[in-house]
Amino acid sequence: MENLVQKLRAHRIAVTPQRLAVLASLEQRQDHPSAEKIYQEVRRQLPAISFNTVYKTLEVLCQKGLVTKVNPLHKVARYDGETGRHIHLVCRRCHGIADLPRQSEAFPSFTPEELHGFRVEYQSLTLWGLCPRCQEPENGKER
Template sequence: MTLHPQEIEARFRRHAVRVTRQRAAIYAALVETGSHPTADDLYRMVTRQHPAMSRNTVYYTLGVLRKAGLVQEVNVGHEVARFDGNVTMHHHLICVQCGRIEDVMDQELDQVKISNRRAKGFHVLGHRVEFHGYCASCREGRRDASPSQG
């Protein structure tokens, strides 16, 4: 999805985020990518168009955008944090081999609830379901590496 500068500005204003060219470029790169990049991945993406941008600006901006609710941080195991520009209700498929993350839109999963008894006093604000396994590419690679039977 390509975001127009006016749409980015409107989203920032709705979430009380000061609009700068650097922030807009970082946000647009994240929203427009179908992947779930790390901060370093985003830095490499945005410096193609904005070579003077610092790595620190990318890290700081991601913190501002996350706190404002414009992006989500996705932590996969003990890996470096990844970021998601899609803040609508959705879930993830995560490859345990290559780390690929795919969005899953599923209304049934959106409706999952936990009983008050099982919540054990937690006030639940939301949930996200993660499915862990092997993506098609890694599954194919595993088949190629397995000993042949015969």
């Protein structure tokens, strides 16, 4: 928790129990949860919290660069507490998103000239396909 308090302060975000709970929830899981999933989890700890507060908290954390929004499926935003460059494995059937450990060598490096002044803030690579569970024929139905 102390670590999270420092993280919020370093990003000039006022520390509140709600922000701590949302951030803690995101850092503990690797499944890139939706706002709804985070809400369900945080609510167990802070029963009075509203979905709207969770959603707004996520937006603040995103704006300040502590969290990134991953939305490869263009439906519901999913949130990622890991902001270093890494690779996402996205299952097109169950919409699972898993992280591969950082593999820097997989990322091309660009010279400032090649980037034409563009400032990179976040790098991710997405590999699309089917997770092991969804490759089994009996789980092959669209959900």
